[in-house]
Amino acid sequence: MKALVKAKAEPGIWMEDRPVPEIGPDDVLIRVRRTGICGTDVHIWKWDEWAARTVPVPLVTGHEFAGEIVELGRNVTGLAVGQRCSGEGHLIGRTSRQSRSGRFHLDPDTRGIGVNEAGAFAEYLRLPAFNVVPLPDAIDDEIGAILDPLGNAVHTALSFDLVGEDVLVTGAGPIGIMAAAVARHVGARHVVITDINPDRLALAARVADVVPVNVGDEDLRAVVARLRMTQGFDVGLEMSGSQAALDQMVENLVMGGRIALLGIPPGKSPVDWSRIVFKAITIKGVYGREIFETWYKMIAMLENGLDIRPVITHRLPAARFAEAFEIMAGGRSGKIVLDWT
Numbered sequence: 280m281k282a283l284v285k286a287k288a289e290p291g292i293w294m295e296d297r298p299v300p301e302i303g304p305d306d307v308l309i310r311v312r313r314t315g316i317c318g319t320d321v322h323i324w325k326w327d328e329w330a331a332r333t334v335p336v337p338l339v340t341g342h343e344f345a346g347e348i349v350e351l352g353r354n355v356t357g358l359a360v361g362q363r364c365s366g367e368g369h370l371i372g373r374t375s376r377q378s379r380s381g382r383f384h385l386d387p388d389t390r391g392i393g394v395n396e397a398g399a400f401a402e403y404l405r406l407p408a409f410n411v412v413p414l415p416d417a418i419d420d421e422i423g424a425i426l427d428p429l430g431n432a433v434h435t436a437l438s439f440d441l442v443g444e445d446v447l448v449t450g451a452g453p454i455g456i457m458a459a460a461v462a463r464h465v466g467a468r469h470v471v472i473t474d475i476n477p478d479r480l481a482l483a484a485r486v487a488d489v490v491p492v493n494v495g496d497e498d499l500r501a502v503v504a505r506l507r508m509t510q511g512f513d514v515g516l517e518m519s520g521s522q523a524a525l526d527q528m529v530e531n532l533v534m535g536g537r538i539a540l541l542g543i544p545p546g547k548s549p550v551d552w553s554r555i556v557f558k559a560i561t562i563k564g565v566y567g568r569e570i571f572e573t574w575y576k577m578i579a580m581l582e583n584g585l586d587i588r589p590v591i592t593h594r595l596p597a598a599r600f601a602e603a604f605e606i607m608a609g610g611r612s613g614k615i616v617l618d619w620t
C-alpha cells in the first residue's frame with residue numbers, strides 16, 4: 280500500500296510502499312478515504328526538537344482520518360465490513376486508575392497513532408475495534424477526517440457552561456475557529472476570536488457568526504466596550520500558545536472567570552499569577568478529547584446544524600502531499616484534507 284512515512288530523522292516526509300498492516304483479534308482494518316493534516320504532522324515533517332524526541336523512525340504518520348472497515352478481527356462484535364468510520368487515535372492502556380474508572384482520555388499510558396504507532400496517512404490503517412467511531416450518513420468522509428481536531432475544539436469549548444456567556448477565543452487556527460463555532464452553536468452571547476493573522480480572522484468570520492479581532496490593530500478593552508460587556512468575558516478558550524494572548528485574556532476576563540487552555544506555549548513562559556489569584560480565575564488544561572463522550576457530543580451537534588465545513592480550505596489527492604505540507608506550513612490555510620481513494 281501507499282503510505283506517507285517519516286522515513287529518516289531529518290526534515291521531510293516520504294510516500295513509500297509499505298505492507299498492508301496485519302490485524303490482531305481485537306482490531307479492524309480500515310480502508311482510508313480521507314485524512315486531515317494536523318499541526319502535529321507539520322512538527323513531524325519539520326522534524327523539530329519535540330518530533331525528534333518523540334517519533335520513532337521509520338513511522339507511517341497521520342492520525343486524522345475517515346474510511347471504511349474492510350476486515351474484522353475474530354473477537355470483534357458490533358461492527359461490520361463496509362461500515363464507514365472515523366476513530367480515536369489515542370490508543371489507551373487498560374491498567375491505570377484513570378482507565379479503570381472510565382476516564383480513558385486521562386490514561387497516562389496513551390500512545391498516539393501517527394506519533395508513536397503506525398498512523399493513518401496510508402491506504403490501510405489497523406485500529407483496535409474499541410477506538411472505532413461509526414459515522415452516520417449525515418457526516419461525509421471529509422468531515423469524518425477532521426473529527427479529531429473538531430474533538431479538541433469541542434472538548435475545550437464544553438469545558439465550561441457557555442449558555443448566555445461572553446466567550447473569548449484567542450488564536451484563529453482551525454481548532455480555535457471550530458471552538459468559536461461550537462461556542463456560538465451551544466448558545467454563547469458574544470463570541471470574540473482574536474489573532475494577528477488577517478487571513479485566519481477572515482476565515483473565522485466565514486465559518487461562524489463570531490466577532491474577529493486583530494489584536495495587532497485593536498485593543499481588546501475597546502472591543503469589550505463596543506459590545507457593551509460591562510465587565511469582560513466570562514470564559515476564555517486559549518488556542519494560540521501565545522504568552523501575550525494569555526495576558527490579554529486574563530486582563531479582559533470577569534472576576535471569577537474561567538479559562539480552558541489548549542494552546543501550547545513554547546517552553547516556560549512568565550505568568551502573572553497574582554492577577555489570576557486576585558481575579559479568582561479557574562484554569563483548566565485540556566488534552567485530546569473525552570473518549571468517547573466528546574465524539575457523541577460532536578456527532579450530535581453536526582447532525583443538529585453545526586457546520587464547520589468552510590474550515591476546510593484545501594482538498595488535494597494524497598500524491599500531492601508535498602504541496603499540502605508547504606501550504607500548511609505557510610500558516611494561511613484552514614484544514615487541508617488529503618484524498619486517498
Ligand code: ZN
Nearest residue numbers: 317343427428
Ligand atoms: Zn490532529
